[in-house]
Amino acid sequence: MRSAASANPYVPERHKILKVTGETHDTATFRIDLKKKHMPGQFFEVSLFGIGECPISIASYSEKYVDMCVRDVGNVTKAMHGRKKGNYIWARGPYGNGYPMDEMYSKDIILIGGGTGTAPLRGALQYIDRHRNLFGKIIIFFGFRFPHDMLFKRDFREWGKKFNLNLTVDKVEDGDKSWKGNVGLVTALIDKARINPDSAVIMCGPPMMMKFAMQSLSNKGIKDENVYISFERLMSCGIGKCGHCELGGKYVCKHGPVFRYDKAKNMVD
Amino acid sequence: MHLLKKGDFGKFVESLISRHEVIAPVKTDIVRFKVLEKGDGAEGKVVFDSPLYSAKEFFLPIKEPFYYFKKGKICESMEDGKNARKRIFFMNRCDINGVHRNDLILLDDPVDPYYREKRDNAILVEIPCVQSKRCSCVDIGLIDCYDLRIIDPGQDNPNYVLDAATEKGRHMIKEMYLSASYLPKQDIPSHQARNIAAENKEVWEDYGKDCFSCSACTAVCPTCTCFTIDGFMKLNGEEGHLYRELASCQLPEFTKVAGGFVFRKDRGSRGKQRIHCKFQYFREKYGHNRCVGCGRCNEACPVSINIFEYFGRLK
Numbered sequence: 366m367r368s369a370a371s372a373n374p375y376v377p378e379r380h381k382i383l384k385v386t387g388e389t390h391d392t393a394t395f396r397i398d399l400k401k402k403h404m405p406g407q408f409f410e411v412s413l414f415g416i417g418e419c420p421i422s423i424a425s426y427s428e429k430y431v432d433m434c435v436r437d438v439g440n441v442t443k444a445m446h447g448r449k450k451g452n453y454i455w456a457r458g459p460y461g462n463g464y465p466m467d468e469m470y471s472k473d474i475i476l477i478g479g480g481t482g483t484a485p486l487r488g489a490l491q492y493i494d495r496h497r498n499l500f501g502k503i504i505i506f507f508g509f510r511f512p513h514d515m516l517f518k519r520d521f522r523e524w525g526k527k528f529n530l531n532l533t534v535d536k537v538e539d540g541d542k543s544w545k546g547n548v549g550l551v552t553a554l555i556d557k558a559r560i561n562p563d564s565a566v567i568m569c570g571p572p573m574m575m576k577f578a579m580q581s582l583s584n585k586g587i588k589d590e591n592v593y594i595s596f597e598r599l600m601s602c603g604i605g606k607c608g609h610c611e612l613g614g615k616y617v618c619k620h621g622p623v624f625r626y627d628k629a630k631n632m633v634d
Numbered sequence: 635m636h637l638l639k640k641g642d643f644g645k646f647v648e649s650l651i652s653r654h655e656v657i658a659p660v661k662t663d664i665v666r667f668k669v670l671e672k673g674d675g676a677e678g679k680v681v682f683d684s685p686l687y688s689a690k691e692f693f694l695p696i697k698e699p700f701y702y703f704k705k706g707k708i709c710e711s712m713e714d715g716k717n718a719r720k721r722i723f724f725m726n727r728c729d730i731n732g733v734h735r736n737d738l739i740l741l742d743d744p745v746d747p748y749y750r751e752k753r754d755n756a757i758l759v760e761i762p763c764v765q766s767k768r769c770s771c772v773d774i775g776l777i778d779c780y781d782l783r784i785i786d787p788g789q790d791n792p793n794y795v796l797d798a799a800t801e802k803g804r805h806m807i808k809e810m811y812l813s814a815s816y817l818p819k820q821d822i823p824s825h826q827a828r829n830i831a832a833e834n835k836e837v838w839e840d841y842g843k844d845c846f847s848c849s850a851c852t853a854v855c856p857t858c859t860c861f862t863i864d865g866f867m868k869l870n871g872e873e874g875h876l877y878r879e880l881a882s883c884q885l886p887e888f889t890k891v892a893g894g895f896v897f898r899k900d901r902g903s904r905g906k907q908r909i910h911c912k913f914q915y916f917r918e919k920y921g922h923n924r925c926v927g928c929g930r931c932n933e934a935c936p937v938s939i940n941i942f943e944y945f946g947r948l949k
Contacts, residue, residue: 374744375700375863375876376708414703415867415874419892439892453706599891601863601881604744608860609881609888611907612897614915631832634889634903 374604377412377455383430385450388516392436392481393446394424399431399456404463405488406567406595406623409433410603412455416444420600420618423459424484424517426491434484434516460603461622464489464593466496469565472591473501477551477578479508479570483516485595489567490520494527503528504558508551508574510535512544531558550574555581562586569595579626592626637793638784648675650722654757657692658724659683667692682761682786684726684769686930688856692721693736693752697879700748700863704873722757727780728771728928730758732856734779738920739859748878762786762794770942771927830914831949834906842902844939849882851908851931851939857924858882883907905944913945 384396399409405426411433412418419441425432437446448454466489474493478486486507493500505528509515512534524530531554533547547554551574566587568575575594582592598610598617605619613632615621624632638646650656651670658680660668665681667689674680702709725733733756740749760780763769778799785795852858862881867874881888884904889897898904916924925941932940 373701373747375747379706412876413865414706414876415865415871417865418863418876436892442892455708597891598897599889601861605742606740606746606859607862607878607881608883608911609862611883611911611915614910614918633832634898634907 374457375602377410377418377457379453379455382448382450382452382454385448386519388434388518389514391438392434392516394432394434394517395445395448395454396425397431397433397454397456400428401431401459402428403431403459404466405492406463406485406593407459407461408485408603408622409456409458410460410600411441411445412457413441413444414455417441418601420460420603422485422488422595424487426488426495432487434481434487436481458603460618462620464492464567464623466492469567470499471501473503473561473564475504475506475560475564475566475582475587477506477555477566477568477570477575479551479574480510480514481516482570482574482595483507483509485569486567487517487520490524490528497527501564502561504560504564505530506533506551506554506558506578507531508533508535508554508570511538512541550577552577552581555585560585560587562588564591566592568592572597589627589630590625593623594626594629595622596624596629596632598622638796639793641792643680643794644675644677646675647680648672651675655719655721656724657689657721659685659761680724682726682764684729684764684766684928684930686933687854688729688732688928688930689723689725690732690736690856690859692723693733693749693756694859694861694880697877698748700876700878702873702875720755720757721752722759724759724761726763726928727760727776728763728769728926729856730760730780731776731926732928733758734777735857735916735920735922735924735926736859738916738922742920757781759784766929768929768933769927770929774925774927775923776926777922830910834948837944837947838902838906840902841905841939841944842900844937845884845901845905846937847884847886847901847904848936849884850934850936851941852882852884853880854930854934856928856930857912857926860888883911905939909941909944909948912941 381398382395383398386394388394403423408420408422410418411421417440419439421433421435423431424434435442435445437443476486493503505524533549533551533554534544537544537548555578562585564587566582568578596617600610600618601607603618605616610617651672656670657667658670659665660679661681665683666685740746758781760783762784781799783797785797787795860881860883861878863876863878865876886896886899898907912925913923
C-alpha cells in the first residue's frame, strides 16, 4: 500500500488561513498558519483541490506564520481569493534556494522591487530587521504601476523610519491628487541616489525593470557578483523534475529562483 | 551465461508470460509495445525491433493520477497494488538507456514515488539490436544498464546467449558487441560529448522556420519526461485527484506564466531548449547525453527535422 505520507514530495499539507489583508483591487496577503523553516526568496507550492497548484513566494520572515501575497491572475490564485480567514489551503515546500543572506553580512543592502516582485523583498526586509546589526545601510527602491497598485502600504511608515525608503509609481491617473511622491521609473531613483559601490543588491520584478536597473547599478559601480535576482518561470513540480522552469540548464525551482547576476546574465532562452 | 536455443525462444517467452507481465515489441498492424498474452510467444509475434512509440508510457503514463482527495482530506492513492506485479520489458539497448536517463532525473533527490514504484517492479531485458534506418547511437554514449541481455552471436549460430548483468559478463559482451556486425554503415554526424556554444543564432532561426510546433518529437522520445501537474474535481465538488500529464517543451504553453507571458515564444528558442536539453544541460547535471540515439523524433517529424543534423551544425 502506498500511503500519502510525507515521504511523497508531491503530497501537500493542510494549513489554516489566519488573516487576509487586502492590498489592492486584485491582490491580497494571506497569513498562513505554516511553521516550516524557510528563507526569504523561497516559495511554496500552494495546492487547491480540484483546481491545481501554483508557486507563491514568501512575503514574510517568521517562525510562526508565512505571508503569501497573491495577485488574482490565474486559476489557483483566483480560487485563493475566494478563501477567507479560518479556511484552509494546502501547500508543499518551501522550495528554492532563497536569498543567501549570510553572504551579505556587514554589507550595505539595496532592495529593488517592482509590482508583486516586492513580495519576496518584504521577506528579506523582515529578515534584515530581525538581524539588524549584521547588515549595513539599507536602501529600498520600490516601483508600482499606479498609486492604487501599491502593496504593503501599512509597512511604509515603519520602513521609512528604519531604512532609506524610496517609492515611485509609473503613472498617475488624470485627476488623482492623492499621490504626492515620485512619478517615473525605479531606475530614475537609482540614478539620483548616493550608492556605496560595495553594496549587495536584491532585486525582483518584471524582466524589463531588472534589465534597466542593472544598467543603472553598473553605472554606480556595483559589481555583477553582488547582485541577486529572482527569475520568474512557470513551475509545476517545484522539485526539479517537470522541466517547465529549465533555463540554461538550471531548474529555476531547484537551483534558483535566486541567481547571482554574473551567472544569471548568461542564462537565456 | 546461459545458452538459449533460438527455436526455444517462444517457449521462453511463454514461460515468462505465465508468471509475469511481459511487455515486448509485437508485430500487429505496426510494430508496437504490447503487454503479451498467452500465445504471443508464437514464432514471429515478438520481434526484435524498435517501435516508433517507446515504452515510456509504462513508466510515465500520459496522464497519471497522484493522490486523491475527498471532502477536504487526502486519501491514499486508489491505484494501490495495481503495479505490484513484476513487469518484464524486452527493449533495445537505446530504450533501456532511455529508462536509465529517466532514472537519473526522476529518482534524483527527492525521489518521484510514482515513477519509483513502476521502476522497482520493472526488469529490463535487452534484445539484439536490428539497427533500423533511423537509429544513430554509435557514439552517443550508451552504457550497459540492462538486467538481462539476449545476445544473438550471429545468424548461423543456433543459440542466443543470455547474460545477467555481472561485471564479468558485461565485459565479455562488450567485446562481442563491438566485433559483431551491429554497427551501422550510414554516414552520420558525430554527436559525442562536446560543449555547445551559446551563439548559434542562424541554426535556431532555421529550426524556427522548419518546425511547426506539433510536438511529435517529444511525444515519441523515450527520454522526454516533462510534465504538468493539474487538478481534477468531480461534479459533486467533493472528490477528485491531482494528476500529472506529459507536457512538451515544443509548445508555447510550456513556458506560459500567469498573466499570459510566454518566455519561449518563437519556435527557434524552443528548438534550442530541446537540443540543449538532450546534448548539453542533462550532461552537465547527470553526466550523460539525454538523447539515446533511437532516432524516433526524426521519423515522427512531419517536416523531417533531424536532431543529429541540427546538433552537427552547432558550434
